[in-house]
Amino acid sequence: MSLKSFGAKIFASIINKKTQRWVNNPIETQAKVLTSLIEEAKHTSFGQDHNFDEIKSHHDFVQRVPIRDYEGLRPYVDRVVEGEADVLWKGKPIYFAKTSGTTSGAKYIPLTKESMPYHIEAARNAILAYIHETGKADFVDGKMIFLQGSPILEEKNGLKLGRLSGIVAHYVPAYLQKNRLPSWETNCIEDWETKVDAIVEETVDQDMSVISGIPSWVQMYFERLEAKKNKPVGEIFKNFNLFIYGGVNYEPYRAKFEQLIGRRVPSIELFPASEGFFAYQDSQTEKGLLLLLNAGIYYEFIKVDDFFQENPTRHTIGEVELGVNYVLIISTNAGLWGYNIGDTVQFVNLNPYRIVVSGRVKHYISAFGEHVIGKEVETAIEEVMQGSNVQVNEFTVAPQISPNEGGLPYHEWFIEFGNEPDDLNNFAMQLDEAMRKQNVYYDDLIAGKVLRTIVIRKIPKGGFQQYMKSIGKLGGQNKLPRLSNDRNIADKLEIIN
Template sequence: MLSIKSALAKPFAKIIFKRIQKWANNPIETQEKLFQDLISTAASTTFGKDHDFISINSYSDFIKRVPVRDYEALKPYVENVVKGQENVLWPGKPIYFAKTSGTTSGSKYIPITKESMPYHIEAARNAILLYIHETGNSKFVDGKMIFLQGSPILDEKNGIQLGRLSGIVAHYVPKYLQKNRLPSYKTNCIDDWETKVEAIVEETLPENMTIISGIPSWVQMYFEKLQLKTGKKVGDIFKNFNLFIFGGVNYEPYRAKFENLIGRKVDSIELYPASEGFFAFQDKQNEKGMLLQLNSGIFYEFITADEFFNENPRRITIKEVELGVNYVMIISTNAGLWAYNIGDTVQFTSLKPYRVIVSGRIKHFISAFGEHVIGKEVEQAMLEATHDTDVRVTEYTVAPQITPEEGLPYHEWFVEFENEPDDFEELERKIDESLQKQNSYYFDLIKGKVLQPLKITKVKKDGFQDYMKSIGKLGGQNKIPRLSNDRNIVAVFTQLNLVKL
């Protein structure tokens, strides 16, 4: 028998589905109207005056007046907002700063305004409601739900609260879910990640967990600790656990490992949240990609990744995007980010409606020799090579080896295995063949004997966790870059003796 809460979830899900269909079926008009609203609202801000917003009547006017910027280039404006100045990037002051630790910029202060905050909450809620609408499954709303997230304790800077995005969002859990939500506030406030996960294990073990959510690598740590403590599969501990919600990284490299830890398959919903905005969520169980949020205070532009570092790359809107092309995503938002490069690359999997997958980071690629290998290609190669085998991979990262002791340069894959292959050379060959098939530049470099095929270097058990701990980034929203254009990460591996010789 359905409870009142789960019975009411279905009609509510239907209402939200219809609302989303309305803008998803009119994507270009939706974005054009939003663009005009953003420009007119911010016309009298410092940024708006500096860039002559009052005379912007079209997208081409916007391109002429507002260059693409990353955080470093926008920093002079952000610093004035942080000092407490009003009407700098957006009318008034932000209500929060989401503090992130950038790999290149040190700490970043990303503004969140009273206009942008509701969309962070609605998108996560709508992802669950669309799942209910599609599957008819609403029983899980009666069970306990957990999101592995940062501390909800917020600091203050010139009257504006600041903290991790997941900590800020924790303050907005709707009342009807408060009783269902874990971990407790006290546990959520624990800073040390390993201590926090231990406490979460203790709190959740006796509960009827139905939804578990978080970045896959950190949820994996939680699952492993549960299994270690009980000797049981997660699916046997939590009989009604049937929905895994994740974001931040591609789940596919973890799927086989998770199914083994859980002991059965569970449905999953992929989210694409960031401090800068909630960009997309999976709206269908059997469709590839996530529904781009076109009506959430964010105007999107795209630049082909191959052209991004050119002097004057072409900027386009959703009107001109094509399937399967690797784009750098540029955003302008109702939090006051303008033609802002968040650093992610995406590919469209559908244009009716507009769905995307995250293909990597524009800074996280290997092109030491002009091959421009991206994260998606690396992950696909590993998946293909280990498919239908007993090989299980815990984590991996790839770096160029430009000056080997002997022979040609190559890509070096640093891999932590849970289950090692019997034949390493066979695994290397399969991964390399898949990469060559996906990336014509890489194929040409191997064929032309500029590069030799890749090599695998084994990482010790828990090596990646030890690495993240050593740089102060264990847990939370932090994740391992899948690949780099240098050997900075692997230099730390060697220094900490994390590599198996």
């Protein structure tokens, strides 16, 4: 055992003890977070506009701070972007994480000196939790790669801005710098395909032990490695022993990854966003991600079924239930207040509080009143793939309300297969049966002959990458929506098909 891996185990034990202190006092921890946030921001413009000096409880907070999305908070954010201080949080932010909104154009999410450390610590603690639980730390001696956006930052009114993954690249600790790939120069390449090819060249002869990124883009990297060396990734990198990912559910990709790697590699799931680092997988044996209750974020939860009511109930951590689909609402030490990030979660454990990400508020299908969510389509396709040699590289689903061929409307699944099923019609029927088990409203629509069963459209290899490139979102932290309630994506995929 190297000195470095021995030290990692000691550090992992220390961090585990610190984590357990707030894990064992979740309700008290969240109450302290809210009190601290209110106290720190009561003299800001937002705090004064919402009478923060009168807030003594969650009930007071609900009465004074409404739920907002980015557009709702934008008048305040615009003032911050223009360089004004003490607007949403004390002082000025140190960065803006620039993201692309579907309706808002560019979105500028503030990162403050108080919030930024939690992004770094959460990613670190996820790895330390793995070391503490498994006792495995040898991977710290190998090379590590993080597929991420460019670290080149722009400047706007004296404040630096860029993609979150590029900003985080500036915070890689010194003890990891020698192990970290790709090089700074390669990381700065903007064109994703050029960048992946450069990463392949830099890493193909290295001892890679940890690989991290969004599964769809890591898959592209693995495919190019395999094509270059004509052997599985697990043979190219014999000490590759840990895959770290976030952004999307890994399970639909798992079979393809195991084929590309040639073996199963342990993995850690993360739940980061520009707005905050919310959760990470703290156990290899328990389902779900540990919700980070002591990370400068106060959480509220609104049941999805109630979300579009005029004044839905905002539940605290002590009021949530298992298996209920909640819209995640956050207030943070970056100055986001009663903020709807658009993600939905379900609790799979209440001691400790562990969640799974179930989808996006805006990413669903309810063209016929079925309200299908991302977790349901992912669970259905995982179920049908089990025990078969079928592999799915990528997929998305949209409603077909007015089929050109006539007849009943249906849900249209666009799937890029790694290994195709022997009988596509039978696969579609099995998938439809799995969906009927997942969603009772969908089952009723099929039984009532309002909808016909699923129709699958095969997308050629690389088709989804072609689509993402066509809309300027190839690579980085960009993700393909699993579901759309319109035909915007579907119509473009039909052209590719």
